Amino acid sequence: MASSSFLTICSSSSTSSSSYYNNYSSTIPKLPFSVHPFESCSVSLPKPPFDSRIHAKFDKFEGTDSLPDVSSPSLQPTLIQQDQQEEEDNQDDSCLPSDLEGAVRQSSEASAAFVSSGGMRAIVELLIPQLQFLDDEGAQGELWELSRIFVDTLIQETGCERVKAIFPDAGAAALLKYRWDDAAFSFASLSDRKPVEKEDEIVVMILPDYQMLEYVERIASDLSGEPPRPLIMWNPRLISEDVGVGFNVRKLRRYFLRSFTTVYSMKPLPTGAVFRCYPG
Template sequence: ACSTSMSFATYARAHAHARASVPVSARAPSARIASMRAPVNARARAALSTRASTEDDADAEAPKLTITKMRDDDELPDNLFDAVGCAARCTSAAMKRGVAGSVVELLIPELWDPMSGNVMSESGDQLKVWEISREFMQQLVKNGSKVRAVFPDAGAAAMLKARWGGADCGFEIASVDDRALVGEDFDGVLVFAAPDPMSLEKVQRATGRANELGCPVVLLNPRLASGDAGVGLNVRRMRDNFLGKMTVTYSLRPLPWCNGSVFKAYPGQWKLFLEDTEEPGRFRLIDEFAQRPAGEELDDIVEQALRPLGDDGETAEKTTAQKFLSVMKDMQRFMRSLSS
């Protein structure tokens, strides 16, 4: 959609990377069959001389072998459309394996801040989020799912029905406030688009009801954990307990402060990628984790990975500037602990 073009461009610039193809001739001796022939004696060479020109012509016409050099960052998406398609495929695979609750995080740098969560600074930003949701729903439908998309309020649901043509969009559109959100005859996939803290209880009830009927639930870009201002301790505990039972099937979370990303694609593990300074546009895999790296753990891992090596190959001592930054990070951690 036109309204999302800026998001797609920003996302593509942040995560695009080229595929490296290396001809064999540039890396090793010629791969032609003729070059691998064993030596022959003089008599045999004379007998074969009449066929030499024919074989040489055949060798010259044979296509050159090209090897594609695989890299760890090849699994990162090329652009936002690629990310949405991969997220839908991973989620479909998880549902086929019996995963009842999935979480998908497609976080665009211009619409999301790593500290405060979703940022809607421009008038059309919310519509961009809905268009991303629409693309995800349609990809799920292509993968064979019957989808009911649930939006945070009745106004948004009505507006999107009119904008997308109702049933013509390929999936049902509903609101979290609908009374018959999950009826006895429901047999599809319930997808909550950007659910917020105010709708937490309704989302939980609908999720429980859908799971009782054997229907999977997906939380797409949930805002349930995006900032705790005005959210009581009991609500936070209820939210954390609810999200703790879900499986993250796809997540691409940018780390602009270190030019990296925390990435997961079901059934793989969590992975930390940082920009490859020696090859612009590429990323290097730092490590893999069974649980999402976050907070102090993530800060320490990134700091260690970015610290230069000394002449002996060991990590060099911190500079004065690096020590100062570490102190500032410790202060930030302390302030975060006071607000949690």
């Protein structure tokens, strides 16, 4: 007998502001390898309230023995319920991107909506395989290209041109600045003496890791001055399993990461994904 079950879990919460953080258990090795500021720009995106929605989807299939007689009157209500459930499942699937590039664009749109609503500190998490193979030059190259899609989309969605992308080290920043000579954003690295200028209006940190945590916190502090400016961390790796759960990690979780809102999170699963997207 064949049976299949599909479970969709949707939970939503409505609050004026939310903070989320994730613990990262893997390290990011030292990478071998740094958009223009604007005086004013109008962001005309809507300002919806913040709702978080988590979708967890699972499919389960078992062996087949025999098929029921669908013409039986006793089965008609069951079949109608199954059709209604499938229709609801398809509607839930519509919010999920069809590919990785689509997920990156969707995460940038969520970030733009958050910034336009007055949000200052955001985290974007795309738990993709490339993050586990940062030693590999090919995986690094794919991540850099995805990060450009994110920043370019952010500029398009907000209408702001004075955006700065901060990369993990000076080598990466210099290499990408050379390759992307047509980029509409400016470049910097976490180790630069002055990575953020007063003209920068939106700052995006690309793959900041725990080894550069001091620089990350310093930049975040500078951006919280007057006037405050938005900071988006794209796939941060600020907690290492090698460090353990000591005082510094607890302090990081309690004081620093709590000040950020996870505006986008996607964790692929074999039969679905755990998904959160601002505003809901």
